[in-house]
Amino acid sequence: MPTGKMGANAASGIDTMDHEHALELQMVRALQEALADEDRAKVVVLMDQLKTFANAHFLAEQHLMRLHAYPGFASHLIEHDRLIAELRELSTKVLGDPAADAKTAIESLEMWMLAHIHTEDEALAEFLRQPIGAPPRS
Numbered sequence: 001m002p003t004g005k006m007g008a009n010a011a012s013g014i015d016t017m018d019h020e021h022a023l024e025l026q027m028v029r030a031l032q033e034a035l036a037d038e039d040r041a042k043v044v045v046l047m048d049q050l051k052t053f054a055n056a057h058f059l060a061e062q063h064l065m066r067l068h069a070y071p072g073f074a075s076h077l078i079e080h081d082r083l084i085a086e087l088r089e090l091s092t093k094v095l096g097d098p099a100a101d102a103k104t105a106i107e108s109l110e111m112w113m114l115a116h117i118h119t120e121d122e123a124l125a126e127f128l129r130q131p132i133g134a135p136p137r138s
């Protein structure tokens with residue numbers, strides 16, 4: 001079940017990543033509230049904002065990964081592509097028929113985002129914190 005907060009253990013130590021993750025989660029939670037309030041106009045705006053922000057966030061992360069020759073780039077990119085596809089599908093579902101299991105889909109999206117932050121993004125952050133030229137940690 002969503003916690004309502006990112007939690008201290010979700011912080012990567014990379015300020016920009018942590019800030020962007022917190023914003024993404026705030027957007028998801030605002031979307032949950034708008035759906036609960038049946039505020040269709042707000043749902044449309046928030047869904048568009050979330051898709052736009054997620055795309056920008058992923059591009060920034062992908063730039064960092066390429067810039068630092070991150071060895072986990074390919075698998076991380078697959079995860080980003082999967083979420084973008086899920087957001088498109090969710091947007092179609094929510095905007096087409098907001099009552100159609102949208103609440104469950106949004107909760108699932110939030111859980112996926114938290115899992116991604118705790119695994120893929122934390123691994124990336126650990127890599128980025130290593131001194132340049134240091135051997136990878138196991």
